[in-house]
Amino acid sequence: MGMRFKISRRQNPRRLHSGLVLLAAVGLSLVICALLLEQQGKPSLRGLMLLFQGAFGSGWALQDSLIKAVPIFLCSLGVAIAFRLQIWNIGAEGQYALGALGASWVALHFPDLPWFVLQPAMLVAATVCGGLWGLLPAVLKLRMRANEIIITLMLNYIAIFLLDYLVYGPWKDPSSFGFPMTRMFSQNAVVAKIGAGDLHWGILLCLVIGMLVWIFLGFTRLGYEIRACGENVQAARYARMPYAALVLLVMAASGALAGWAGFLEASASLNRLEPSIMAGYGYTAIVVAWLARLNPLFIGLAAFLLAGLRVGVEQLQLELQIPASFGQIMEGLILMTVLGGSFFVTYQIRLLKKE
Amino acid sequence: MDDLIFIVAITLKSSPAVLLASLGELISERGGILNLGVEGMMLVGALAGFVTARQSASLALGLCGAMAAAGLLALLHAFLCVHLRADQVISGLAVTILGTGLSSFLGRPFIGQTGLHFSSIGGTWIDGLPLIGPLLAQQNLFGLLCLAAVPALMYLLGRTWLGLYIRAAGQDPAAADAAGVPVAAIRYGCTLFGGCMAGLAGAYLSLAYTPGWKEGMTGGQGWIAIAMVIFATWHPLRALLGALLFGLLNALQFYFQATGIELIPAYILHMLPYLLTVGVLVLVTVLEKPVLGSVPGALGKPFSREE
Numbered sequence: 156m157g158m159r160f161k162i163s164r165r166q167n168p169r170r171l172h173s174g175l176v177l178l179a180a181v182g183l184s185l186v187i188c189a190l191l192l193e194q195q196g197k198p199s200l201r202g203l204m205l206l207f208q209g210a211f212g213s214g215w216a217l218q219d220s221l222i223k224a225v226p227i228f229l230c231s232l233g234v235a236i237a238f239r240l241q242i243w244n245i246g247a248e249g250q251y252a253l254g255a256l257g258a259s260w261v262a263l264h265f266p267d268l269p270w271f272v273l274q275p276a277m278l279v280a281a282t283v284c285g286g287l288w289g290l291l292p293a294v295l296k297l298r299m300r301a302n303e304i305i306i307t308l309m310l311n312y313i314a315i316f317l318l319d320y321l322v323y324g325p326w327k328d329p330s331s332f333g334f335p336m337t338r339m340f341s342q343n344a345v346v347a348k349i350g351a352g353d354l355h356w357g358i359l360l361c362l363v364i365g366m367l368v369w370i371f372l373g374f375t376r377l378g379y380e381i382r383a384c385g386e387n388v389q390a391a392r393y394a395r396m397p398y399a400a401l402v403l404l405v406m407a408a409s410g411a412l413a414g415w416a417g418f419l420e421a422s423a424s425l426n427r428l429e430p431s432i433m434a435g436y437g438y439t440a441i442v443v444a445w446l447a448r449l450n451p452l453f454i455g456l457a458a459f460l461l462a463g464l465r466v467g468v469e470q471l472q473l474e475l476q477i478p479a480s481f482g483q484i485m486e487g488l489i490l491m492t493v494l495g496g497s498f499f500v501t502y503q504i505r506l507l508k509k510e
Numbered sequence: 511m512d513d514l515i516f517i518v519a520i521t522l523k524s525s526p527a528v529l530l531a532s533l534g535e536l537i538s539e540r541g542g543i544l545n546l547g548v549e550g551m552m553l554v555g556a557l558a559g560f561v562t563a564r565q566s567a568s569l570a571l572g573l574c575g576a577m578a579a580a581g582l583l584a585l586l587h588a589f590l591c592v593h594l595r596a597d598q599v600i601s602g603l604a605v606t607i608l609g610t611g612l613s614s615f616l617g618r619p620f621i622g623q624t625g626l627h628f629s630s631i632g633g634t635w636i637d638g639l640p641l642i643g644p645l646l647a648q649q650n651l652f653g654l655l656c657l658a659a660v661p662a663l664m665y666l667l668g669r670t671w672l673g674l675y676i677r678a679a680g681q682d683p684a685a686a687d688a689a690g691v692p693v694a695a696i697r698y699g700c701t702l703f704g705g706c707m708a709g710l711a712g713a714y715l716s717l718a719y720t721p722g723w724k725e726g727m728t729g730g731q732g733w734i735a736i737a738m739v740i741f742a743t744w745h746p747l748r749a750l751l752g753a754l755l756f757g758l759l760n761a762l763q764f765y766f767q768a769t770g771i772e773l774i775p776a777y778i779l780h781m782l783p784y785l786l787t788v789g790v791l792v793l794v795t796v797l798e799k800p801v802l803g804s805v806p807g808a809l810g811k812p813f814s815r816e817e
Contacts, residue, residue, distance in 0.1 A: 304599070306791060481611070487609075494604060
């Protein structure tokens with residue numbers, strides 16, 4: 156009965172220790188997922204093996220995972236910039252949709268422009284649309300103190316209805332036999348593939364922008380101010396940091412990056428706009444950003460892993476008839492266990508012996 | 511006149527889910543725990559309620575099942591937030607992702623199945639009541655009982671020691687702790703209550719409003735409920751107002767569809783509840799300057815004695 160605990164903050168958290176906690180957390184979620192598969196009468200070990208093979212087991216699988224990682228990476232990078240300032244942008248999904256809309260508008264209206272004009276124009280349109288969709292909640296937060304979590308979420312729903320309206324209505328391809336989709340983009344509007352494989356040049360864009368964001372956040376004055384304001388708004392305001400301007404900046408950047416993801420997905424992956432473009436990348440991006448501790452380099456890795464999870468789950472669907480929502484369960488579990496695990500990284504628990 | 515009755519009846523019928531969920535969230539937040547998992551808990555509750563009622567042939571057991579399933583998720587959230595001092599925003603999002611995934615994964619065999627449901631109380635002597643008769647006839651017992659939660663929670667928060675404890679735990683946990691309030695237990699209790707209410711809200715959808723299970727059938731009502739708590743400035747009576755406002759928009763949507771009046775294009779109509787929620791959050795600061803004064807002081811902040 157006389158067991159008592161003392162919980163105190165660790166003085167110097169160690170790398171190895173946090174690595175072990177991370178492993179344990181992911182392991183725990185894998186065990187829970189295996190149990191879930193058993194409960195459904197599916198072979199759990201074979202399931203997890205298939206998942207891994209489907210995601211990373213072959214050249215094709217790796218390539219698929221890499222392609223899917225592109226939109227997740229871009230959305231997540233944006234989300235992370237906002238999270239650094241403790242601005243909870245849950246709206247990557249909507250900003251992504253708006254980016255896709257903007258790019259598609261350009262692609263459908265100016266199909267005959269040469270590619271080196273058309274594609275930059277699409278990128279600009281995606282930047283503007285996504286950025287504005289991100290700026291709106293920032294303005295409402297600053298002027299009206301409206302909670303950005305709720306506003307960005309509501310804007311997600313509104314964006315999806317807007318997209319549906321366009322592809323079911325004015326933008327519908329007359330020769331699509333009633334399917335809700337736009338015309339195919341002209342070849343000039345499609346981001347080209349690298350060599351003979353399926354990888355497109357968007358990957359290069361990701362690498363460049365990832366490096367730029369990494370430098371921006373880590374080595375520039377603005378990046379420092381974003382972090383400082385995020386850690387303590389009062390102190391930062393006292394030091395005359397431009398909090399309001401930073402909020403506008405991070406939300407515009409956040410929205411623009413998600414918009415780029417929408418542009419690449421519409422152009423390179425689907426070659427048109429259709430409702431299936433909304434695959435929940437914007438929500439996965441939040442998981443990725445948090446797992447990567449908002450660090451752009453880790454975001455690349457985490458985006459690749461969670462994209463692999465999605466590709467692997469498709470394999471599970473084919474081989475074992477396991478629904479795609481299994482991947483969502485895994486995402487939720489991993490986020491939850493890692494979140495719980497970070498307690499053991501930050502704090503140490505000592506057992507106090509009773510005298 | 512008939513049109514008006516139609517609109518009011520549908521308003522009443524489509525608001526209970528948001529009402530229940532926002533009342534639950536209100537108590538949770540009054541205790542200091544922000545719960546962004548409502549949407550996931552509602553989905554899990556909707557599925558569990560439908561399946562339990564179907565298998566046990568009992569609506570009451572269905573409601574219990576919904577509360578139990580969503581309550582379990584709430585306990586998980588409470589454990590992360592209270593004991594593991596996790597970030598409440600991320601934990602809530604994780605709960606929503608997990609709940610959405612679980613409900614869609616486990617609910618697949620039940621899509622399109624029929625089961626028990628609460629039927630409307632019409633077809634009895636109620637129809638004959640003057641004025642309110644035709645209005646009540648379209649309601650069901652579950653939806654009407656939800657209304658009773660409003661005065662009950664007003665009484666609980668305002669007039670009882672438990673209400674005082676809850677408000678203290680959410681306002682200033684350190685002072686409450688010093689005064690002997692079991693802050694951790696109160697916060698667990700409030701979060702659990704919020705989860706059970708979210709479960710009931712989901713069950714209202716799957717057992718009364720649109721009987722049956724459909725993937726993602728909440729359509730963001732959990733998030734709208736969270737917004738309504740802000741609109742309500744943490745008071746149960748105004749949460750009712752918010753829920754009715756949501757119901758009214760739904761009713762107008764039905765009305766325009768039923769009468770074929772194309773005043774507003776259908777897609778804009780679908781957007782209205784979400785636009786309204788944005789509007790409501792903006793409005794609340796315009797109308798009421800000191801709104802921040804009514805935010806529970808320690809909302810979203812973990813509490814521990816050592817720090």
